[in-house]
Amino acid sequence: MIHVYQLAKHYDDVRLGRVVALSGISFDAVPGQIYGLLGPNGAGKTTTLRILSTLLKPTGGAASVNGYDVVDQATEVRREIGFMSASTAVYDRMTGWEMVEYFGRLHGIPDDELRERMEILFDRLKMNDTRDVLGAKMSTGMKQRVSIARAIVHDPPVLIFDEATAGLDVLVSRALLSTVAELRDHGKCILFSTHIMREAEKLCDRIAIVHRGHILAEGTLAELRNRHGEHDLEELFFRLITEHNATCSSPDCTAVPAA
């Protein structure tokens, strides 16, 4: 499971000065659940997920994945997760099979077991056509499937998808979403960030609406609708963000310049 407590991240920018990308967000995600982070571009979703996958270090607060601290036990955390984002590409000069095999080996899976697991995985994700194709020659759908296989080859208990459907056509993104749902059904704890309302509505068990480094609202879809008296998620989202922008102009709650 994922435990995030008062997580903060700021960095210095030449033009904007000190930028607060995350200002103390907290949430928990449990196994068998898809936890959605819904927010516009620049809300802090990618920063949160990069901290959870140990690519970035937080400047405040704490986070743990399956009991391992993301700062002090980064290597253990990386063994527990499968991370996939729009910016985790596939190698151009490697075939689908070689790429998945490479990451399997980096996870220390013994050769026999790895081969067996990969055969099953390639069948399940219907990606036998990518076996001998070099990354550079793959279609977007093929690349996406290889990325998923790469992220789950070591059977991690926690999966993190960062805007994984960005730039995909309807067919490919639909296939991806169904794979994510399947993984949830297999008992995985899944963190899924998106800015597309439909995906959040269809897929996520719990949703956190993130804006300018803050969580504006959190709960199941039903809870959110009841609490805010708004059935349509898009309307709800838009209202929360507008309200936040209007009420909050102090430097502390804007994601942008802070002294």
Added chain:
Amino acid sequence: MTLANVKLVLAREVRDQLRDRRTLFMIFVLPLLLYPILGMSFFQMAQFMREKPSRVLVVGVRELDRLPRLFENKQFDPGLFGSAEQWKLLEVTFAATEPRPGRLAPVDTREAAWHAVESGQYDAALFFPPDFAQRLDAFRDTLRERRSSLTDAADTGPVSVVDLAVPSPEIVYSTAVETSQIAYGRLAEALRSWTDRVGADNLAVGGLPATAARPFSLHSADVASETPRRGAARWSKILPMMLVLWAMTGAFYPAVDLCAGEKERGTLETLLCSPALRSEIVVGKLLTIILFSAATAILNLLSIGLTGAIVLSQFEGFGTPPLLAVAWLGVALLPVAALFSALCLALAAFARSTKEGQYYLMPLMLVTMPLCVLPMAPGVELNLGNSLIPITGVVLLLRSALEGQYWQAVQFAPPVIAVTLACCLLAIRWAVDQFNSEGVLFRESERFDVAAWLKRLVRDRQPTPTAAAAVACGVLILLARFFLGAALETPGEFGAFVRSVVVTQVIIIAAPALLLTLLLTSSPGRTLLLRRPATWWTIPAAALLALVLHPTMNVLQRVVVQLYPVSEKVKDALVPVERMFAEAPFWPLVLAIAVLPAVCEELTFRGFMLSGFLRAGAKWRAIAYTAVFFGLAHGVLQQSLIACLVGVVIGYIAVQSGSLLPAVVYHLLNNTFAVAGSRITPETLDQFRVLASMLTGTPDSGYTFHWQIVLAGGLAALLLLGWFARLPHLKSLDEELRDAMRRRLEEEERWKHSAA
């Protein structure tokens, strides 16, 4: 770090590179094609290359017929040249001796010769002064008369020099035109032969044999001509440089592809979220780059060797490089490849994209080339000083080994290896740092707005400057020193010297730091360490440290001068300065050389710059960086090295005491002792018996301390530094935060303990 992951990363990267057409071309195809093609084109070109004859105008040639023959059939006499080919390379035109109809100016004057060359009509002109032939005849007549008078046994007395003077013919040419310079060379050669003939003729007239002027000729014998060492010597100039250049090129392209390329293609993030440690990734990539760098160098050297064996063996003195040379290159290859690979890896990791990465090749080349070319300069040989220069040392060591000077090579191998290894480790460390830096890994292209950036610098001022501001300050000072220093006159008298010291210290060194302090920091006092020291005892301790370290510094100074001797030219230039120092009044000199620099340099280096570097966190690194800038600001290499060491000591004092005061005191006394040391005369020693008992040497060779004094001083210095080490040193914000967290944890532990 596990070996299995390093091997995995290495295997993947190697396979990846072998599948890249560009890499394959650069590493395998280019070297195999380049040299044979170059060799072939050389052959082809040589077939078509003809030397162009030089056009020469001869002016003022009259009545030379009584002299040995210079011209024949309106050309030079072929007998003056070694071969018919050489003779054909001079085409002679004679200037008309009478003015042509319609032209007023006489044509056989020196002006005519000058004009002919200047206008480009002729490559060179040979001008005979009007009375050349007559004067030469007169000279011969004098000789003849003298001979006859000698045979008559009557002493006519010595012949005066004036009587013998003959005006010189003149070659008019232009150094601005290459063909003219060539014409000059050919013409001079022909005239030299002719002059010899004239000389021999004169001797005959004087009744002496031709061998009187040249009783014997010189023969030479080359001990290397029959041994392979001759070929090795030629190759020893080319191969080491080729090795270094190709090791660098071979490392650069894979490094850019493996780091910047991966960043650009988005696969670096994929790799970073795998369980592989950053160090495993870096080492895996580094080994790949070393492999390709070495392969490129080997293939290029092989190709050069083979082509050389075929093409260059046609020329005398060249041949197949000796096998032993190849073995030596093999030994040197690994450290050289490792050094460049680590450097390229760090540079490539910093780059956002392949394109940006490729921009870094040029600066890398610009730094490497002089180090490669330096050993080619005449007179540069392998010695301890040169062996300590990175890359230059390796090239020189290789050259020595290739030339068969094994003893010299073995002698200087340890320092070369140590320096190369140290550079290698630093570069690897830098590369790992790059991979651990979020700012570098996730750097995004941002529009750079100078105005916004400057505004932000002032707006977001922190109590102390950033490390970048410290570097900027250092660079500013170095630039100002370079440009203003060149404009400052070399002081000839004491007044001018004091003026130049004041300008250097106040305007060049202190002003930039003070200005930046006011502009970029919110707490000038904290930045410049203008506060109470940890304890007032640090001030006498610093003074004592300067005193007890003085003998050691003195010895180090001598060692440095021995390693890097001051050139005769500089020594000569320093003589008047030293004389001025010796004659200058003592206390004003101390004021100029010790007090002023102690205040200005400390404010800048241990004040502004040290505070800046301390912001980055590590204490020792901050001290080292400050010391390097302090050393560089001293300009002269020998002085810089010592200043760098002194900078480490003062930096340590400043950090441990938390104040600039002890640093100023140390600096002041360190310089004062140096001034006083240069003033010691036999009279002072007579006056101060204690001093005399500590010193050895003569006024000419300079005084040094007895080794017992140096040792005792060194030990005392260690004790004092140990005392400084126990003080609570200056902390960066990060260190303060870490301390606070540790204290908090300890408190919690105590609380839990007492609760239990």
